[in-house]
Amino acid sequence: MTVTIKGRGIVPGHAEGEALVSHETISGWGGIDPATGTVIERRHPLFGVCFTGKVLVFPGAKGSSGWSGFFQSTRLYGTAPLAMVIGKLSTKSALGAVVTRVPTLSELDADPLDVVRTGDWVVVDADRGLLTVGEQR
Amino acid sequence: MRLADDEKAMRDGAEGPAVAAAMDLLIRYGEALGAERLCDTRNVAGTMTQPSPIKATLVREGGWNKAFATINLDSDEEFDIPHMRVPTCQLQHGFSDDALGVAPYPASMVELQADAESFYGAHGVNILATCTPYQVGNLPVRGEHCAWMESSAVVYANSVLGARTNCEGGASTGAASLTGKIPCWGNHLSENRYGTHLIESAVPVEGSLDWGMFGYFVGDIVQENRPVLVGDLRQPDLTDLKHFGAATASSGGVELYHIPGITPEAPTPEAAFGGRPAPEKIVYGEPERRAVHETLNNQGESEDVDFILLGCPHASLDQVARVARALDGRRLNPGTELWIMLPRALRVVAERNGYTESIRRAGGRVLTDSCPAMSRSAPEGTRVFATDSAKQAHYLPAILGIEAWFGTLEDCVDAAVTGKWRGELQ
Numbered sequence: 001m002t003v004t005i006k007g008r009g010i011v012p013g014h015a016e017g018e019a020l021v022s023h024e025t026i027s028g029w030g031g032i033d034p035a036t037g038t039v040i041e042r043r044h045p046l047f048g049v050c051f052t053g054k055v056l057v058f059p060g061a062k063g064s065s066g067w068s069g070f071f072q073s074t075r076l077y078g079t080a081p082l083a084m085v086i087g088k089l090s091t092k093s094a095l096g097a098v099v100t101r102v103p104t105l106s107e108l109d110a111d112p113l114d115v116v117r118t119g120d121w122v123v124v125d126a127d128r129g130l131l132t133v134g135e136q137r
Numbered sequence: 138m139r140l141a142d143d144e145k146a147m148r149d150g151a152e153g154p155a156v157a158a159a160m161d162l163l164i165r166y167g168e169a170l171g172a173e174r175l176c177d178t179r180n181v182a183g184t185m186t187q188p189s190p191i192k193a194t195l196v197r198e199g200g201w202n203k204a205f206a207t208i209n210l211d212s213d214e215e216f217d218i219p220h221m222r223v224p225t226c227q228l229q230h231g232f233s234d235d236a237l238g239v240a241p242y243p244a245s246m247v248e249l250q251a252d253a254e255s256f257y258g259a260h261g262v263n264i265l266a267t268c269t270p271y272q273v274g275n276l277p278v279r280g281e282h283c284a285w286m287e288s289s290a291v292v293y294a295n296s297v298l299g300a301r302t303n304c305e306g307g308a309s310t311g312a313a314s315l316t317g318k319i320p321c322w323g324n325h326l327s328e329n330r331y332g333t334h335l336i337e338s339a340v341p342v343e344g345s346l347d348w349g350m351f352g353y354f355v356g357d358i359v360q361e362n363r364p365v366l367v368g369d370l371r372q373p374d375l376t377d378l379k380h381f382g383a384a385t386a387s388s389g390g391v392e393l394y395h396i397p398g399i400t401p402e403a404p405t406p407e408a409a410f411g412g413r414p415a416p417e418k419i420v421y422g423e424p425e426r427r428a429v430h431e432t433l434n435n436q437g438e439s440e441d442v443d444f445i446l447l448g449c450p451h452a453s454l455d456q457v458a459r460v461a462r463a464l465d466g467r468r469l470n471p472g473t474e475l476w477i478m479l480p481r482a483l484r485v486v487a488e489r490n491g492y493t494e495s496i497r498r499a500g501g502r503v504l505t506d507s508c509p510a511m512s513r514s515a516p517e518g519t520r521v522f523a524t525d526s527a528k529q530a531h532y533l534p535a536i537l538g539i540e541a542w543f544g545t546l547e548d549c550v551d552a553a554v555t556g557k558w559r560g561e562l563q
Binding site for chain 2: 011030034035042043064067072089091097107
């Protein structure tokens with residue numbers, strides 16, 4: 001069964017792939033290592049997990065104003081996520097998505113954290129503002 | 138997003154390719170936020186000189202023009218960077234040459250940063266090199282639209298000064314510096330500046346230790362919302378609110394708070410909520426105060442302290458003077474180091490007053506530009522550190538994998554002299 005949720009495209013584009021869901025907010029500075037594309041915050045549930053090539057679904061950004069710069073660096077290192085789905089948008093995550101230059105959705109009609117599980121196949125259509133969640137593959 | 142005529146002209150290249158790239162970034166960013174328009178700003182605080190491995194590579198490939206285009210404008214094009222269009226300052230960055238031989242920090246990074254300072258200084262970036270620009274030459278006025286980074290500075294500018302800024306990033310501040318524009322969204326709009334939470338202190342909040350602990354409690358409760366603080370709050374000074382705001386932006390993401398009767402947009406609690414009914418109050422009492430102290434001190438086991446860090450956010454002159462007085466005629470414990478971080482402009486005054494000499498004579502170090510968390514660098518072999526800053530106690534153990542103690546400035550100085558942590562909550 002597939003589910004489609006309406007949202008708003010934050011960065012235009014279209015991508016599909018495997019979801020990586022974080023139920024905790026993510027830090028840029030002190031939270032991720034851009035060189036490897038992994039979460040490095042010790043107390044984070046995704047500690048040590050790599051988000052490169054995944055559709056990163058998370059509730060929002062926290063921490064330093066360096067957030068966008070760290071995610072921009074993942075693009076420069078080639079370790080960026082494939083797309084982003086952001087629960088609550090802020091200046092940090094909006095600018096971060098823009099400079100990571102990956103299709104991004106937010107302001108969805110349903111909380112994406114309730115709908116998407118890690119491993120689900122998801123389609124991020126940021127041009128039309130649609131998130132489609134399929135079965136795990 | 139609607140663009141004004143001057144903004145369309147910049148986008149279309151009337152002011153050259155760098156300004157066009159800057160406007161392109163602001164349009165992408167403004168659309169992402171859902172902003173309706175841009176607003177004018179003549180006050181930018183960002184980061185350009187901070188060294189990093191990526192920046193070193195970009196500079197090798199195409200000089201500082203390429204580093205700025207790639208990182209601060211998010212552009213892949215090649216062009217020369219013009220002079221800053223509006224007043225722009227550099228916030229804290231890496232360690233400077235005063236830390237050579239003191240901090241285990243690569244000399245190549247110090248050199249890269251010095252090179253950056255020459256380039257950006259010549260392009261009109263004021264190298265304040267501090268997380269507290271409001272202490273040394275960038276003091277925005279009430280209602281002024283700013284484009285600032287650094288969470289502790291953003292919360293101070295919005296709340297204590299009544300200026301208007303979101304928590305910006307490296308690319309949005311870079312683009313603002315060349316255009317004098319920033320998305321008119323969030324904290325720039327009056328309707329987004331009223332309180333959302335009411336927190337009452339049932340215990341006296343006085344002095345920077347208690348203001349810091351209260352801030353840590355408040356940030357954890359409200360996260361990114363806008364608290365209004367009432368109760369037994371004693372008159373704070375710059376140092377107290379510097380520590381309070383930094384703590385709210387560490388345990389949470391507070392960018393704006395109101396203290397009725399103290400901060401400028403809240404003459405009364407009613408005004409703080411914009412005339413709407415106040416929400417049910419949350420009480421901060423002695424049990425909550427003790428719990429915060431416990432949280433900030435549960436990262437320490439060994440009482441043998443080998444590093445004291447003061448000046449987070451960068452110290453005020455009052456704090457430097459207090460450290461100098463507390464160290465007067467004493468010597469640091471062999472094997473314990475004490476660093477106090479402050480803006481370089483204030484170090485000139487501290488030297489003039491003899492404060493730095495008193496601290497140095499005791500064996501302490503007076504450093505500028507950065508901090509151990511920013512530069513990921515503490516004295517060689519540090520296992521246990523102590524600080525008077527809730528922010529540094531929050532971040533540094535995770536960043537460097539060391540134990541932490543949190544107490545008053547005087548507790549910290551005593552630990553520097555004895556090598557033992559004896560701080561207790563009074």
